[in-house]
Amino acid sequence: MIKDTSGQDTVVAPSKVAQFKQPVIWGGIAFVLFAFVWTTFSSGRASASIPRSELRFATLTQGDLVRDIATAGKIVAANAPVLYxxxxxxxxxxxxxxxxxxxxxxxxxxxxPSLVNNLKQQQALLEGMKSNLEQARLDARRDQIKAEQTLDMARVDLDAADRESRRGDQLIENSLISKIDFEKSKDDLKKAKLLFAHAEQEVSLIKDTLSFELKNRAAEVSRQQLVVNELERQVAALxxxxxxxxxxxxxxxxxxxxxxxxxxxxxxVDLSAFEAELAVPESYADELGIGMDVELSFGALKVMGQLSSISPEVRNREVTARVRFDQVDGMKLRQNQRLSARVLLENRKDVLMVKRGAFVASGGGREVYAVQGEVAVKHEIVLGARSTSHVEVIDGGKPGDVWVISSTQDFEDAEEVLIR
Known part of the structure; x- marks a missing residue:
């Protein structure tokens, strides 16, 4: 009969490592399952997660929104005439x-030299015409004296004829002269009267003629004087x-x-009056208006001004506008000095607004991610007026809400995103 091997078996006590191995394994499995369940519970339906450090956030507030245009420009002299x-x-x-x-x-x-020579020629001509005018005046006086002399002689002859006529009247009464001599004295009187009348008419005609000739000569001198004056002005303008x-x-x-x-x-360049010349994008051209307030920045110094002119043409997709402002003490302005500016288009009182960010472009101005705890939830929104720093919120938010204002392209249009 063959014996079994039971006599060779020995009792071995279990090691302490083996006693704890299985509980550790099962505990690790349970921890992983718990973490997975907790993560799933915390994230709800979140299908993506984004580090918080990569996002920018802003809180919706109630306040005044100033709609403006940020642009750049340069200093130009308001009065810089070009001399020709x-x-x-x-x-x-x-x-x-x-x-x-x-x-x-x-x-x-x-x-x-040609202009100066022309002036001298015209001046000489003017002097000659003035001399001719004076000569004409002397000739007129001489002719007038001769005419008056003729008139005076006619008056003397008339007086003599009248006297002979009266003597003839007395002699004919006493029959001391013949009738023929008497009639001859009467004829001499009539002749003297005619001569005197003609002499008066001739003197009057001579006066009118001389006056007309002198007036014409004076007008010629005046015209020549105007020519000389104009040439003198042109020479002085040299x-x-x-x-x-x-x-x-x-x-x-x-x-x-x-x-x-x-x-x-x-x-x-007139240094007493400067203006700012701004280059405004043509998309804002229709919103510009004369008299709008403009904030000009010269480094740390800010000055308020008003739009004084707007160019009617567009160049390089920009409209040129001029801003008039008052210079203050300490301003050291130079021609073509660069500056930045804000054109204040509109001031909206007590509106809901949020800081402007890349979400406006990435969401098309219709979607935004609102922060709720550790999750960003997508919402539909309606935006209104926009300034360089803030955007008006018409619908989709309330004061105190926190939005993601950075770009949301990495969210891949998920409904909810975990912020870790």
Missing amino acids: STDKGTVTLLAKPGDQVQQGDVVAKVDS AIKAPVSGIIGNWLTEQKARIDASTPVLTV
């Missing part, structure tokens, strides 16, 4: 760019004067250059 030559010639520039000038100072001269006090801007021609009439010579 009045005639062709050789220009001599007397003031250099940057020189201070006062109103009326001569800043350039144009040498025009000395180009500063129309305002300021500084010389730029030379627009070369020194001693041969130029034609109406050629730009130089510019004078």
Whole structure:
């Protein structure tokens, strides 16, 4: 009979590691299941998660919304006239760019020999016409004296004839003269009267003729005087004067250059009046209006101004606008100095608003993610007026709500997103 191996078996006591191994494994499985259930419970239907550090948040508030346009521009002189030559010639520039000038100072001269020579010729002609006028006046006085002398002689002859006629009347009564002599005295009287009457008419005609001739000569002298005055003005204009006090801007021609009439010579910048020239996007052109308030920023200094002019044309998709403002102490402005500006289009009182962010573009202005605890929930919204810093909320929010204002493209249009 063969014996079994039971006599060879020995009792082995279980190790402490084996006693705790299974509970640890089952405990780990339970922890993983618990974490999964907790995560699922916390996130609800969240299908994505985004780190909080990658998002920007803003709280909806009630307040005044100023709708504005942010733009840039430069300082320009409100009065910077360009000076032109009045005639062709050789220009001599007397003031250099940057020189201070006062109103009326001569800043350039144009040498025009032909214009100066023409002036001298016309002046000589004027002097000759004046001499002729004086000679005509002397001749008129001489002719008038002769006419009056003839009239006086006719009056003497008339008086003598009248006297002979009266003597004839007395002699004929006493039959001391013949009837023929008597009639002859009467004829002499009639003749003397006719001669005197004709002499009076001739004197009157001579006076009128001389007056007319002198008037014509005087008119010719006056016309020639106007010609000389105009030439003198043109010659004086060859000395180009500063129309305002300021500084010389730029030379627009070369020194001693041969130029034609109406050629730009130089510019004078009036430092007492500056304006801001802004470049506004054409999409806002219809909203601009004369008199709108504009906030100008010169670094840390801010100044308020008003729109004074708006260009009717569009260049490079921009509209040029001018802003008039009052200069304050401490402002050191220069031509073409850069600046930033805000055109204040509208001021809405007591509206619901939120800070402006990329969500306006990514959500098309119709969707936003509102923060509820650790979850961002998508909501439909209606936005209104927009400024450079805030956006009006017409529908879809209330004061105190917190929105994600950064771009929501990474949310992939999920209804809910976990913020971790």
